[in-house]
Amino acid sequence: MYQLAKSFLFQMSAEKAHHFTTGMLKGLFKVPLVKPIFKSIYDYKHPNLEQTLFGLKFKNPIGLAAGFDKNAEHIHEFEAMGFGFIEIGTVTPLAQPGNPKPRLFRLKEDHALINRMGFNNEGMDAAFDNLQNRPRNIIIGGNIGKNKVTPNEEATSDYLKCFEKLYPVVDYFVVNVSSPNTPGLRELQEKEPLTKLLVSLQAANEKKTVTKPILLKIAPDLTDSQLDDIIDIATTINLDGLIATNTTIDRSGLKESDKSLEEIGAGGLSGAPVFERSTEVIKYLRKRNKNIPIIAVGGIMSGADAVAKFQAGANLVQVYSGLVYRGPGLIKEIKKAILENA
Secondary structure: OHHHHHHHHOOOOHHHHHHHHHHHHHHHOOOOOHHHHHHHHHOOOOHHHOEEEOOEEEOOOEEEOOOOOOOOOOHHHHHHOOOOEEEEEEEOOOOEOOOOOOOEEEEHHHOEEEEOOOOOEOOHHHHHHHHHHOOOOOEEEEEEOOOOOOOHHHHHHHHHHHHHHHOOOOOEEEEEOOOOOOOOHHHHHOHHHHHHHHHHHHHHHHOOOOOOOEEEEEOOOOOHHHHHHHHHHHHHOOOOEEEEOOOEOOOOOOOOOHHHHHHHOOOEEEEHHHHHHHHHHHHHHHHHOOOOOEEEEOOOOOHHHHHHHHHHOOOEEEEOHHHHHHOOHHHHHHHHHHHHOO
């Protein structure tokens, strides 16, 4: 069914198709019986899919990656697709429009996307308001970042503002310093600024009556020595987990023509071409630390891809581009693949 819809959606620009689809789902779900029918088609439950990680009970290990529902506007629709958890954001303290359009592109032959969205979102207050009506039967993560106009020296303040605002309405936090689309942001992945940022967030967390898990999302473009630094920091400060990986700036091995890539320009590449590198990063992290929870994201386009991430050492997985190319049926496919390979 989705493949028929996809042929129509892919005639639109990628960003327009995204808003059309999420808006259509929100409208349809207001019609009586549509949501239960939708759930009967796409949701799939099994007790063996349940697991507890960093103190949270997940009904299944498949999540929606950050970027798909930046402002927490469509959580009910994605919950009905059968996700076990949803990560909203990236949320910044102040609303910002992001980079100029067009800023989201399909690489159809590569089953990939390139985006340079630039943390476009309505700000932490809007996300907070939207989460007042969140469903309680699904885990919600808050992916937080800094505003583009905030210099790196003051970045910690932006992350702390988002942490404090969203603390009452999300179940875990993700620190995003790995997007390639905010100038200078990836500099915060270096050991000294990253340690300062994470220690500040941990200190704020420890002041709460109940602490909430804090994870770090990393880029696939880090060197082994940089990954070593990440593991050292995570171990030293008892970070709750890592998300591997964000989008890549690498363009090697693509079927898309050089001319087309040049016309598209800068941005982070996601989808099938990222699968191998992101899986390598997971294997490396797991080799360095046997116990730290890892959420895998990057190029999961099938049930077999998800199983490979678990075999590499991941505890949970997230999808983004796979949902665009495969539709909501991918979630059920992953669940069945997990059970078959248990």
